[in-house]
Amino acid sequence: MGKPLFYEILEKPATSCIIGLCCAIWFYIQKKNIGYSxxxxxxxxxxxxHHWRIITSALSHISVIHLVFNMSALWSLGVVEQLGHMGMGVEFYLQYTLVLVVLSGGLVLGSYHVLIQRFKLEYFRRVTAVGYSCVVFGWMTILSVKQPSSKLELFGFLSLPISFAPFESLIFTSIIVPQASFLGHLSGIIVGYAIAWGVIHGMTNYWAVSMLGWIVLVFVFSLKRSGAYDFSFLEIEPVTDPSLPSVRFLASGNGRTLQMSALPVGGSDLV
Known part of the structure; x- marks a missing residue:
């Protein structure tokens, strides 16, 4: 007999929070009738x-089947939080989840760029990726290297050897769900191997918090700049006082003439 769900949630706090967040976002998307585009x-x-989409695309799911598949796999992979004795644990899980989200998203865009610019495959210009699969495949890969004897439990009854799970799942989803992003899943696997083999390493709480801060900053400003959301309070006011006369130099022969002009006080709006 398994443990009560409450105790499993306490053992996987980060995983539980991410699943809760993804479910809440899915509910919001359904309620507001938001499309994947x-x-x-x-x-x-x-x-x-629209660089903010690297984050929203990872946390968004359009269909309930897509959500259930990803969250079921993620719940099983949450065992990483309990492996502190193997150099992993909750902090490791949170730190490298950030890395997986950003780098796998960047790798997907890099792949699209090569396919479009080098191979002239214009189809990939409009392909839209949505879902947490990149991160799920990344953690599958990390766990397959760090603890190859583990099992990946899906939907509570399907069990896969974790050592083969990344590529088994990649082939399985490509066959069963033709619209699944092969490049997205493969990007997660590549970043996962880079982390597991120590190519990407050295993350600490300091670097994770710094990275999170930059992610939030870029997210907000790219959201504003793209016009997707109006953050009027982020406008920077000019440091000059428009009520004061402006000064400029005018060329006059071989010398320069100093000219002053007053700007109208009521003609400009400060935002």
Missing amino acids: HVGLSYETAIEG
Whole structure:
């Protein structure tokens, strides 16, 4: 007989919070009737400055089947939080979840760029990626290297050897769900191996908090700059006083003439 759900949630606090967040976002998307094109990541939207989509695309799911599949796999992978004795644990899980979200999203965009610019496959200009699968495949890969004897439990009854799970799941989802992002899943696997093999290493709480701060900053300003949301309170006021006369130099022969002009006080709005 398994443990009560409450105790499992306490053993996997970070995983439980991420699952709760993804479920809440899915509910909001359904309630507001938001389409995947509004939150997903594509090459076209990225070059237009919608860098915030790297985060929203990872946390958003459009169909309930997509959500259940990803969250079921993520719940099983939450065992990473309990492996502090193997150099992992809750802090490791949170630190490298940030890395997986950002780097796998960046790798997807890089792949699209190569396919479009080098191979002239314009189809990938409009392909939109949505879902937490990149991170799920990344953790599958990390666990397959760190603890190959583990099992990946899906839907409570399907069990896969974790050592083969990344590529088994990659093939399985490509066959069963043709619209699944092969490049997105493969990007998660590549970043996962880079973390597991120590190519990407050295994350600490300091670097994780710093990285999170930069993510929030870029997220907010790219959201504002793209016009997707109006953050009027982020406008920077000019340091000059428009009521004061302006000064400029005018060329006059071989010398320069100093000219002063007063700007109208009521003609400009400060935002």
